[in-house]
Amino acid sequence: MNKRKKIAIIGVGLIGGSMALQLHEKKLSSKLIGVENNPQHAEEALEAELVDEILPLDEAIKEAEVIFLAVPVNVQVDLLPRILDKVTDQIVLDMGSTKADIIAAVQKHPKRGRYVATHPMWGTEYSGPKAAVRGAFEGKAVILCNKKDSDPDAVEWVEKMYTKIGMKLVEMDARAHDLHVAYVSHISHITSFALANTVLEKEKVESAIFQIASAGFESTVRLAKSSPAMWVPIFLQNKDNILDVLTEHIDQLVKFKNYIANSDQENLRSLIVEANKIRRIIK
Amino acid sequence: MNKRKKIAIIGVGLIGGSMALQLHEKKLSSKLIGVENNPQHAEEALEAELVDEILPLDEAIKEAEVIFLAVPVNVQVDLLPRILDKVTDQIVLDMGSTKADIIAAVQKHPKRGRYVATHPMWGTEYSGPKAAVRGAFEGKAVILCNKKDSDPDAVEWVEKMYTKIGMKLVEMDARAHDLHVAYVSHISHITSFALANTVLEKEKVESAIFQIASAGFESTVRLAKSSPAMWVPIFLQNKDNILDVLTEHIDQLVKFKNYIANSDQENLRSLIVEANKIRRIIK
Incomplete structure (x- = not known):
C-alpha cells in the first residue's frame, strides 16, 4: 500500500464520488480518472474536484491501475465483462448492492481473477456527484464476496484500501x-x-x-x-x-x-x- | 403570560419530562409539581430536577394552576374526568396522540371548558424521565382540537405557552x-x-x-x-x-x-x- 495508484472511477455519482473523496484523502490515489456518461454529472464532478479528469472508458481502462465500478447494477452486468476484456493486470472492483448476477456474468471470464466483488454498506437517499459525502464509508461494513475467485494481489490491495478508509471487512458468498x-x-x-x-x-x-x-x-x-x-x-x-x-x-x-x-x-x-x-x- | 404559574405534570416521562424542561427554561412556571405512579421514575425525575417535587394526584390538582396530562392514552381517558371532577378554575391540558376518545370522555362534563385538547407533534422512541430532551418541541407543530369547547382563558394560556416554547399552532377537529x-x-x-x-x-x-x-x-x-x-x-x-x-x-x-x-x-x-x-x- 506504499505506492499510490492511478485509479479510474466508472460512474462519478453518490457512491463513486464519495469514494473518490476518500481515495484522495487517504492518499491512495496518484491520479483520479472519472468515466461519466451524463455530461452534467461529468462537469459537476470536475467542478467539485472529485476527479482530476474525465476520460472515455477505453482510455481510462488503459491508463488506470485500479478500476472502480460505481454504476447501477444492471449497467454493471453489461459493463464488467467488457472491462475485463480489456484489462491486462489492472484490479477491477464493483461496489454494487447485488452480487450474484454480476459475479455470474464474469464467472468464466479469463480475467475473472482481476475482479473483486465488494459492497460497501453505505449510501444516502440522494444521487449524483453533488451528493458525494466526505468521510463516507468510515466505520461501516464492507462485504467481499467469493474472494477465492479473485487473484490474491487484487484481494490484498482491495482489503488494504477498505481498511485504510476505515471500513470493517466482512466475507460472504454472493448468495448469502x-x-x-x-x-x-x-x-x-x-x-x-x-x-x-x-x-x-x-x-x-x-x-x-x-x-x-x-x-x-x-x-x-x-x-x-x-x-x-x-x-x-x-x-x-x-x-x-x-x-x-x-x-x-x-x-x-x-x-x-x-x-x-x-x-x-x-x-x-x-x-x-x-x-x-x-x-x-x-x- | 406575564405571571408564571404553578404547574402540575401528571406523568413525568419522555413527554412530561421534556415539557417540564421547556416550561422551566421559558420561565412559564413558578413551581413544577410532578405526579408519578412509578417510584423509580419519580426518583429519576427529582434527581434530574425535571420537577421541584412529587405530590399525590389530589394534592397536585389542589395546588396547581395548570395541569398537564402526559400519560398513555388509555390512562388519560380514565383520569381526565376524575381530574375535572376536582378542578375549580385550573387549566387542564393533555398531550396525547389520540383525541376523539379522550374528548368524548369529558364532552358532557360540567368542567369541560377548563380542558384544552392538544397534541404536540414531537416524541422519540425512548421513554421515562431519563429520555427527556432539552429544547424538544421547538419548531414542531402542535395540534389544538375542538377549541370552541374550551374556555377562552384556558385556550389563550395554552396557545401562548406553546407559542413561547416555539411550536406552530394548528387547529383541527378531533376526528380529523x-x-x-x-x-x-x-x-x-x-x-x-x-x-x-x-x-x-x-x-x-x-x-x-x-x-x-x-x-x-x-x-x-x-x-x-x-x-x-x-x-x-x-x-x-x-x-x-x-x-x-x-x-x-x-x-x-x-x-x-x-x-x-x-x-x-x-x-x-x-x-x-x-x-x-x-x-x-x-x-
Whole structure:
C-alpha cells in the first residue's frame, strides 16, 4: 500500500464520488480518472474536484491501475465483462448492492481473477456527484464476496484500501450476500417507497396531511427519495430474496392488522415487545 | 403570560419530562409539581430536577394552576374526568396522540371548558424521565382540537405557552386529528415494529444478518424501540383509522410485490417516481 495508484472511477455519482473523496484523502490515489456518461454529472464532478479528469472508458481502462465500478447494477452486468476484456493486470472492483448476477456474468471470464466483488454498506437517499459525502464509508461494513475467485494481489490491495478508509471487512458468498441485503437494506427501501405512496395518495383528499408530519414519519420515509435508476435494477436482480422478505413483512403487518381489528391487547403487546429486541442491534 | 404559574405534570416521562424542561427554561412556571405512579421514575425525575417535587394526584390538582396530562392514552381517558371532577378554575391540558376518545370522555362534563385538547407533534422512541430532551418541541407543530369547547382563558394560556416554547399552532377537529396522525405518525410505528420483527425472525436462521445493517435500515426501524405501554392504547383508540391506513399500505406493498414478481420495470419505475414526490415534503 506504499505506492499510490492511478485509479479510474466508472460512474462519478453518490457512491463513486464519495469514494473518490476518500481515495484522495487517504492518499491512495496518484491520479483520479472519472468515466461519466451524463455530461452534467461529468462537469459537476470536475467542478467539485472529485476527479482530476474525465476520460472515455477505453482510455481510462488503459491508463488506470485500479478500476472502480460505481454504476447501477444492471449497467454493471453489461459493463464488467467488457472491462475485463480489456484489462491486462489492472484490479477491477464493483461496489454494487447485488452480487450474484454480476459475479455470474464474469464467472468464466479469463480475467475473472482481476475482479473483486465488494459492497460497501453505505449510501444516502440522494444521487449524483453533488451528493458525494466526505468521510463516507468510515466505520461501516464492507462485504467481499467469493474472494477465492479473485487473484490474491487484487484481494490484498482491495482489503488494504477498505481498511485504510476505515471500513470493517466482512466475507460472504454472493448468495448469502444477496439474501442478507434483502433483509437489512432492500426491504427498507420498499417500505419507505410504499409508505410515501400511501400518504401521498391520502394527501389527494386531505391536502394538509403533511403539515403535522414529525421526525418519526420523516425517519421511516426518507429513503423514498432514492433514485429509481439505482433501485429498480436492484429489486429485479435480487427478485427472489426480495419477494421472500416482502411476503414475510406483509405477514407481519397482517398480524398487526388482525390484532388491532380484534382489540387484542395481549398479542399486540407481545408483537411490540418482540420488536423492541431491535434495541440489542440499534442503540 | 406575564405571571408564571404553578404547574402540575401528571406523568413525568419522555413527554412530561421534556415539557417540564421547556416550561422551566421559558420561565412559564413558578413551581413544577410532578405526579408519578412509578417510584423509580419519580426518583429519576427529582434527581434530574425535571420537577421541584412529587405530590399525590389530589394534592397536585389542589395546588396547581395548570395541569398537564402526559400519560398513555388509555390512562388519560380514565383520569381526565376524575381530574375535572376536582378542578375549580385550573387549566387542564393533555398531550396525547389520540383525541376523539379522550374528548368524548369529558364532552358532557360540567368542567369541560377548563380542558384544552392538544397534541404536540414531537416524541422519540425512548421513554421515562431519563429520555427527556432539552429544547424538544421547538419548531414542531402542535395540534389544538375542538377549541370552541374550551374556555377562552384556558385556550389563550395554552396557545401562548406553546407559542413561547416555539411550536406552530394548528387547529383541527378531533376526528380529523385522529385520521391525520394515523397517516403521518401511527403507521410509521407499525411499519417499524413489523420490519423489526421481519428481520429478527430471519436472524433466528441467519445469525449474522445485523452485522451488515446500515444507516438506511436503522432509519426505518428505529421507531421499533418504542414502548408498548404507550403504543398499544394508541393503536386501539385509533383503530378504525389505523386499519384504513394499514390496508392501504399493504396494498401499496402488494403492488411492489407483483411488479417485482413480473419483472415489470416500467410500473416499478412509476411507483418509485411517485414516491420520490415526498421530496416536496421532506427536504
